[in-house]
Amino acid sequence: MPALVVRQLRKTYRNGFEALKGVDLTVDAGDFFALLGPNGAGKSTLIGILASLVNKSGGEVTVFGHDLDREPEAVKACLGLVPQEFNFNIFLPVVEVLLNQAGYYGIPRPEALERAEFYLRKLELWDRRHTEMRQLSGGLKRRLMIARGLIHQPRLLILDEPTAGVDIEIRRGMWEFLRELNAQGTTIILTTHYLEEAESLCRHIAIINRGRVAEREGMTRLLGRLEAETFVLNLKQPLTDAPDLPDFPCILLDDMSLEVELLRGQSVNSLFSALSRRGIEVASLRNKQNRLERLFLDALDKGGGEPA
Ligand code: ADP
Secondary structure, eight states: OOSEEEEEEEEEOTTSOEEEEEEEEEEOTTOEEEEEOOTTSSHHHHHHHHTTSSOOSEEEEEETTEETTTOHHHHHHHEEEEOSSOOSOTTSBHHHHHHHHHHHTTOOHHHHHHHHHHHHHHTTOGGGTTSBGGGSOHHHHHHHHHHHHHTTOOSEEEEESTTTTOOHHHHHHHHHHHHHHHHTTOEEEEEOSOHHHHHHHOSEEEEEETTEEEEEEEHHHHHHTOOEEEEEEEESSOOSSOOOOTTSOEEEEETTEEEEEEETTOOHHHHHHHHHHTTOOEEEEEESSOHHHHHHHHHIIIIISOOO
């Protein structure tokens, strides 16, 4: 049985804006699934509907076989949400945040205490259990939101940009935790702006664009389609012509910058060696387009949304 089936999901906001225009999506039980898309694509709207925070205008949602319209309570019980915005009472101590949430799901107090301790230890928050929410750093708050989303032990956990604004070290710790959770059987869906995050964690991916699913594929296949990457190199000395490098087609953008395309498997170091053999030194380099932008643009080209 799939964890999530979404059929022809539509949302028109009160001002007439159509945020979802018939979204179809299936996520298998046990999957680690990334929902990607540019800002305004409709990701939060979709998640809001799944979590019963936003009313849908049409279509069907089924979570582990439970229909959202007919069995909202059953859906609520098997779904955990980690929202993007911090929505806590900032004066509550950390452990109370979890106990309150457990109370909301009707979990008896002794069991709630046990679970709270388990997740707080797992997420390295146990030492802070008596600290008021407002005194936690952004990264710690995020981890507490994850603990809160898990307190009723949902089979499907949905995280809306869980690592936005979190520093690298904490992010890696969160990745480890989520991987372990998934390995133990929890289905996870996350939205993210970082392709690196999706690439590192997820097995399947859907790209949403302007209220529609533009792409749904296995991670490996999708990344395999990104054959080439374009770099812009800033040079230490000016050039009058683009060098003729057999393996690396170049365009001279201006006398101090070169655009070079690298195919998958070609290394930046081998490019630097080829350039230095011609006496060309590179001061800095940047990706002309990041890979995520490239994916969105490709998805657009394939008719994922109407032109702007
Ligand atoms: P994402 O999470 O992918 O950035 P959202 O689901 O937040 O996208 O938003 C999708 C679109 O719906 C955006 O254009 C946004 O401006 C619009 N939108 C979101 N919430 C509302 C609302 N309450 N009323 C009207 N429009 C909204």
